[in-house]
Amino acid sequence: MSERGISSAVIRRLPRYYRYLGELLENGEVRISSRELSIRMKVTASQIRQDLNNFGGFGQQGYGYNVRYLHDEIGKILGLDVQQTMIIIGAGNLGQALANYDFSKIGFNVIGIFDVNPRLEGLAVRGIEIQMIDTLEDFLRTNKVDVAALTVPKKNARAVATRLEDLGIKAIWNFAPIDLKVSDDVLVQNVHLAESLMNLSFNYRNRRKDKPSD
């Protein structure tokens, strides 16, 4: 199976498939038709078949999809079957919220939390002690880190990102409301909360008008 040439729109939908299938699994469901999946996900059945055909199908005519198989295969495509490591830079509320979130279900273990605030030093979140950021170099010398979550204030975000890049980090999960300036060699996935709220605001303000078409 090849991941080549798959549109990024499909890629963006995979995590949603994964989450839905995870819920079905939790409910003990063994198989599901593309029609049922389509009703749950509010996506057309043909869209689902088309999306999953990118990865070789998984479905059997008249049987539907095997929930666990499909869940696990999509997990593999997303790279969730391999244990990956994450550090969190910025141990404020948002950083601590991330540290408390159980990402181990999708293969990510938080192995370090860093901050500049000495009052946070040694405080543990989910069993992980907050370390001062000047220990980052040492830490990265002895620990393989796949992803760094960036939850520092906006004004520090670019400098910290550059430092992470210099230290060899190749994937940054950025929560600062700013576009980072890193080389193309470093993947950045942004979570721009204000933009999400603006989208909600737009839809809320326009709900009495015609709905935007897609």
Next chain:
Amino acid sequence: MSERGISSAVIRRLPRYYRYLGELLENGEVRISSRELSIRMKVTASQIRQDLNNFGGFGQQGYGYNVRYLHDEIGKILGLDVQQTMIIIGAGNLGQALANYDFSKIGFNVIGIFDVNPRLEGLAVRGIEIQMIDTLEDFLRTNKVDVAALTVPKKNARAVATRLEDLGIKAIWNFAPIDLKVSDDVLVQNVHLAESLMNLSFNYRNRRKDKPSD
């Protein structure tokens, strides 16, 4: 100017335009060409012209865009020129992080924070006292609330969403990793953190392979 028939892809890009223009404003920039804006935003200049033409243009040939005018007009389209109110349900780390975030720049004021944990009662975040959730009915009777941010644990999210709907809330900013079951009358904007991390994971795992095309 009409917002009718604008594709949701354009709508999704507007907050990003707004953020970039805000940065330009902060840097004291008065005008910008679609070419410069395109380089900064990594979107083609023709895409930018096309997007902004949906709203009547704003650009003048040979002059470019007036930064403040464009910023403010997009802000109006997004509904950011009107003061709106938000409450936060769930005063854990994530809820407190949202309460600490300054959304007033985009017109949103947090006017209430609610939780079920009595140990949090009366604690103030950014000057707003955390209240027990059983006061929500009273609160909503005397306060107009535009948006409720939902930062409760997954297992409680659907029940709280139903309660919010029953109390007349029409817009929910949902951070719980689950799809809420509310009527079409209630807008839901999801922030699914795990899905964002899965997208990063996919791209990270596939970076040595061919890049996904769009």
